[in-house]
Amino acid sequence: MSLGAAEAAITVAEDHGGGVWREAFKRLSRNPAAIIGAVLIALFLFVAIFADWLAPYTALAPDLKQIKGPGHIPGPTAEHWLGLDDQGRDLLSRIILGARQSLLVGVVSLLFGMIGGIILGLLAGGLGGWFDTGVMRLVDMMLAVPGLLFAIGIAAMLGEGLLAVMIAIGVVNVPVFARLLRGQMLAQREADYAMAAKSLGVKRRRVILGHVFPNSLTPVIVQGTLTLATAIIEAAGLAFLGLSGADPSIPEWGRMLAESQRHLAIAPQLVIAPGLAIVLAALGFTLLGESLREALDPKYRR
Amino acid sequence: MTDDVLMSVRGLKVHFPIRKGVLVDRVVGHVRAVDGVDLDIRRGQTYGLVGESGCGKSTLGRAMLRLVEPTDGTITFDGTDVRALKTEPMRLLRKRLQMVFQDPLASLDPRQSVESVLTEPLRTHGFPGKPADRVRELLDVVGLPANAAGRYPHEFSGGQRQRIGIARAIALNPDLIIADEPVSALDVSIQAQIVNLLEDLQEQLGLTYVVVAHDLAVVRHVSDTIGVMYLGSIVEESPSDDLYAEPLHPYTIALMSAIPIPDPVVEERRERILLTGDLPSPANIPPGCRFHTRCPFRQTTRCADEVPSLREIRPGRKVACHWSEEIVSGRIQAAASSHDPTATEVGAPV
Numbered sequence: 001m002s003l004g005a006a007e008a009a010i011t012v013a014e015d016h017g018g019g020v021w022r023e024a025f026k027r028l029s030r031n032p033a034a035i036i037g038a039v040l041i042a043l044f045l046f047v048a049i050f051a052d053w054l055a056p057y058t059a060l061a062p063d064l065k066q067i068k069g070p071g072h073i074p075g076p077t078a079e080h081w082l083g084l085d086d087q088g089r090d091l092l093s094r095i096i097l098g099a100r101q102s103l104l105v106g107v108v109s110l111l112f113g114m115i116g117g118i119i120l121g122l123l124a125g126g127l128g129g130w131f132d133t134g135v136m137r138l139v140d141m142m143l144a145v146p147g148l149l150f151a152i153g154i155a156a157m158l159g160e161g162l163l164a165v166m167i168a169i170g171v172v173n174v175p176v177f178a179r180l181l182r183g184q185m186l187a188q189r190e191a192d193y194a195m196a197a198k199s200l201g202v203k204r205r206r207v208i209l210g211h212v213f214p215n216s217l218t219p220v221i222v223q224g225t226l227t228l229a230t231a232i233i234e235a236a237g238l239a240f241l242g243l244s245g246a247d248p249s250i251p252e253w254g255r256m257l258a259e260s261q262r263h264l265a266i267a268p269q270l271v272i273a274p275g276l277a278i279v280l281a282a283l284g285f286t287l288l289g290e291s292l293r294e295a296l297d298p299k300y301r302r
Numbered sequence: 303m304t305d306d307v308l309m310s311v312r313g314l315k316v317h318f319p320i321r322k323g324v325l326v327d328r329v330v331g332h333v334r335a336v337d338g339v340d341l342d343i344r345r346g347q348t349y350g351l352v353g354e355s356g357c358g359k360s361t362l363g364r365a366m367l368r369l370v371e372p373t374d375g376t377i378t379f380d381g382t383d384v385r386a387l388k389t390e391p392m393r394l395l396r397k398r399l400q401m402v403f404q405d406p407l408a409s410l411d412p413r414q415s416v417e418s419v420l421t422e423p424l425r426t427h428g429f430p431g432k433p434a435d436r437v438r439e440l441l442d443v444v445g446l447p448a449n450a451a452g453r454y455p456h457e458f459s460g461g462q463r464q465r466i467g468i469a470r471a472i473a474l475n476p477d478l479i480i481a482d483e484p485v486s487a488l489d490v491s492i493q494a495q496i497v498n499l500l501e502d503l504q505e506q507l508g509l510t511y512v513v514v515a516h517d518l519a520v521v522r523h524v525s526d527t528i529g530v531m532y533l534g535s536i537v538e539e540s541p542s543d544d545l546y547a548e549p550l551h552p553y554t555i556a557l558m559s560a561i562p563i564p565d566p567v568v569e570e571r572r573e574r575i576l577l578t579g580d581l582p583s584p585a586n587i588p589p590g591c592r593f594h595t596r597c598p599f600r601q602t603t604r605c606a607d608e609v610p611s612l613r614e615i616r617p618g619r620k621v622a623c624h625w626s627e628e629i630v631s632g633r634i635q636a637a638a639s640s641h642d643p644t645a646t647e648v649g650a651p652v
Contacts, residue, residue, distance in 0.1 A: 192409035195369055200423045200470070201396030211411050 024295040034291030040284025047096055048103040055093035062087035073267040082273055085256075086263055091270065094251035095277050101252050102281060105166055105235040110228050112170025117177020118220065124178065125185030125216070126208045136182065139175040147172045147230075148237050155243045165243060169234050173227050180223055184216035191215075218296050225289030229282040236278050253278050308510050309366065309478060311341040314375035316358070316365045320585060333585045335361040337534035338375070340612065343478065348504065348511040350525030350542065352518060352557075354581060358534040360404075363480045363514045367399050368392060380477065397427040400471040402500075404483035406463035410455040416441075416466055417451040423473040440469040443506075444499060461492035465499065472503060480512045485520060497524060518561060522546055530554050533592045534584055536612060539620040550621040550630060552599045575636055591624070598636035599629050 028034040047054060057080075066074055066088035076083045082091035124135040142150070151168040158164035188194060189212050197207045238244065239254030248255075253274040260270035316336040321327040335358040343349050351359045364370040366377060368384060377384040379399065387395060403409035410419055420440055421433045429436060438448050444465040455463055464484065471479050484500065485493040497520060503509060515521045521528060521542075528545050530538040530553065538551035549555045556575045563569045577596045582588055588595045594605040604610075604624045612622040628634045 192403050192405055193411040195364075196401065196403060196409045196467075196470070197411070197422070199367055199369055199396060199399075199401040200426055201393045202422065202426050203393065214413055215411065 024292065027295040028291055031291045031295070033287050034295070037284050037287025037289075037291060040280055041288060044099060044103065044281045044284055048099040051096050051100045055090075055096045056081075057090040057093045062089055064088050071266065073263055073270070075267070075269070083267070083269055085260065085270055086267075091273055094256060095253070095273055098251040098253045098256065098274065098277065099281070101250055102232050102235060102278070105162070105169070106228050106232040106281075109166040109169035109231050109235065110173065110224060112167060113173030113227065113231070114177050114220070114224055116170065116174040118181055120174065120178035121181025121185065121220075122213060125182040125189070126213070132182070135178065139179050142172075142175040143179070148234060151234055151238060152241065152243065155238060162244075165235065165238055168238070168243075169231050172234070173231065176227065177220055177223065181216055181220050184219055185212055188212045188216050219293075222289055222293040222296065225285055225292060229285035229289070232282050232285070233278060236274075306345040307342045308345040308380060309341075309343040310378045311339060311343075311366060312376045312378075314339045314341075314362065314365060314377065315373045316361050316370055317373040331585050333583075334534050334587055335584055336365055336372070337584075337587065339531075339534075339536055341366075341529065341536070343510060343512060344527075345477075345510055346504075346508055347526040348513055348524050350521035350528040351512060351514045351531060352516060352521050352528060353531035355516060356581060356584070357531045358584065359514045359516075359531050360482050362531070363401075363482050363512060366512070367396075367401060367480060369401070394427070397423070397474040398477045400474070400476040400479045402464075402467050402471050402479060402481040402484045405487050406460060406467045407455055409467055410463060412455060415452055415454055416446075419455075419466060419470055420451075420473055423470060427474055429474065436473070440473055443472070443503070444469040459492075460488050461495060464488060464492075464496050468496075468499065468503070472507060472509070475507065476509070478510045478512070480514070482514045483516070484513065486515065486517060493520065500524065518557065530557070533582065533587055535592065535622070536620075537593060537622045539612065541618055544619060548630070550615065550619060550626050551593075551623050552597045552629065552636075553593050555629075555636075556598065591622075593623075599625060599634050600637070601625055601634070 063084075064087065066084050067086070068074075073086050074080070074084045074088075080090050080092070082095070085091055085094065120135050120139070124132040145153075151172045154168035154171055155164050158167060185208075189208075191212075193215075194207055194212055197211050198204075202210075236252075236254030236257065239252045240258040242255075242258070244252045244255045256274040257271060257278075260267070260274075264271050314336055315334070315338055317332040317334050319329040320331045320333060322330045337358070339362055341349065351362065353359045361370055365372045368377075372385065375385075379395070382395065384392070384395070414422070417434075417437050420437045423429075424433045424436055437451055441448055441450055446462060446465050446469070450458070450462075450466075455466065458466065464487075468484075481500065485496050488496060500511065500513075501524060504511060511524070513521060513524055525542045528540060528542050529536045530545075530551065532553050538545070538549070538554045540550070545554065546558065549558045556577050559573060559575045563572055575598055577598070579596050582592075582595060588606075590604070590606040590608055591597070591610050594600050597605065601624070608624065610622045610624050612620045614620045615626055623629070625634055
């Protein structure tokens with residue numbers, strides 16, 4: 001024991017670290033891509049949440065007096081920074097209000113996808129056997145269908161409504177999360193700490209739920225950040241194709257793109273503005289997601 | 303030597319099926335990781351298991367605790383037929399059987415604080431008294447500061463992590479601890495500390511150990527009895543000192559001849575026995591004596607077609623070789639194999 005005391009006397013690092021996530025945040029704060037992503041997301045969230053106060057023109061009803069004849073679309077002015085659309089509505093206000101819609105659809109459909117995927121992945125990875133095989137073949141089938149096409153099919157099947165769109169996008173993302181979590185759990189189940197827990201006599205269910213599952217979640221959370229970006233794009237894509245589900249008076253970036261494409265030649269700002277909004281929102285989540293993945297990956301640790 | 307056997311293993315086999323096929327899995331063969339092992343682990347003693355990488359010693363250690371399910375054989379622990387136990391009684395028995403792992407970091411859940419690691423066995427099986435007191439006591443016993451309780455595994459050094467692993471193993475006052483390469487992942491300077499800690503604990507708590515290792519020096523230091531494994535089976539079993547003084551099995555002789563002697567004059571004259579060829583695959587174990595394909599003492603009769611049994615040729619010394627007596631007496635000499643380009647020295651410890 002005297003020898004033991006010698007080594008133990010070399011005390012461990014002073015800071016009271018909180019594990020993997022704290023270290024990851026330290027690395028994130030040094031990564032410019034992560035900071036740009038975080039700023040974009042913060043801006044997007046801020047605009048979406050305070051849209052009613054931020055939008056310079058609350059009335060979104062068409063103001064046809066501004067339109068001086070067919071085909072006339074007023075460009076940017078001091079009163080209307082981005083100009084007006086073909087019905088005399090302030091474009092900036094519509095982009096701002098559209099942010100809320102995109103965030104709502106993105107987050108809710110992501111939650112549907114993640115919850116569904118986590119339940120399936122947890123059962124497949126935890127139970128194994130024929131259930132695992134069955135779930136994974138189903139997941140393979142779902143992944144074989146192109147995402148947007150699959151979403152259109154489900155949205156069309158469920159009928160009109162915002163919820164239908166959210167469910168459609170959610171279902172498309174279920175297999176991604178299910179497969180990721182299941183694979184991670186299979187790997188973690190073989191880890192020494194899982195065998196150590198078993199050798200202590202910890203019940204199988206507790207080994208899976210208390211040790212294997214929490215240690216398998218990290219990549220799922222990273223994937224969630226990345227999927228939020230694609231969910232926003234998919235929502236816009238569905239809306240572009242006429243499956244927005246929402247009240248037509250509520251601005252939606254994808255639908256704004258669709259409605260303004262016939263004015264592309266005379267008023268390109270009507271297409272560029274919502275397009276850029278979609279790109280920036282998606283970019284923000286992609287940058288942060290990728291940086292998070294890097295920060296949590298042990299191979300990148302220094 | 304007393305006859306107080308704590309765990310007895312008979313004919314233990316662990317065979318892993320090799321599967322092939324796209325739609326329907328077909329079993330095309332078996333990896334015979336452990337292939338018929340008999341062991342008697344005596345109470346309060348240390349049994350050392352040595353052998354090359356891939357000889358099945360770790361699998362054997364895990365199979366003895368049913369962490370890997372054996373294919374065949376019996377395990378008797380303190381009168382209980384371990385393999386006959388259903389899930390729940392087996393789970394309850396586990397508090398008397400513990401394990402220390404090779405990689406201390408991998409064997410600790412990265413999300414668990416040390417306190418949580420050490421209270422888990424207490425919560426699982428129940429323990430009299432306050433868990434916090436027991437945690438402090440355990441940390442003290444393994445030589446860690448009390449403030450370690452709130453920290454996470456990645457904040458510790460390798461040796462400290464192994465102390466945590468050992469504290470977890472002794473938390474419930476077990477009878478038997480199987481230590482799977484307990485020091486091989488540690489710096490040489492730390493190894494001695496962990497070995498001494500294990501020995502101190504054995505004395506204080508009356509523990510019985512099975513120490514699995516490939517480092518002959520470590521095993522010699524801690525073991526009372528040593529079993530030498532080759533390709534899934536025990537080829538020699540002897541009291542530790544006898545084994546090192548006079549190895550009986552050709553494989554053990556080759557292993558021992560690979561140990562450098564810390565005396566330049568003697569070392570210069572050290573005769574090394576080189577083994578030819580590679581370790582055969584455990585999926586394709588040679589017939590007859592499993593060592594005959596590499597044995598420098600191979601004879602034209604018996605070796606290739608008759609499986610040698612583990613027989614006691616001297617009191618307490620068992621060997622699985624048809625020709626042990628002749629080899630030991632010098633009537634059979636090792637074939638000169640040093641000119642063979644495929645000759646390899648086995649298991650030389652660093």
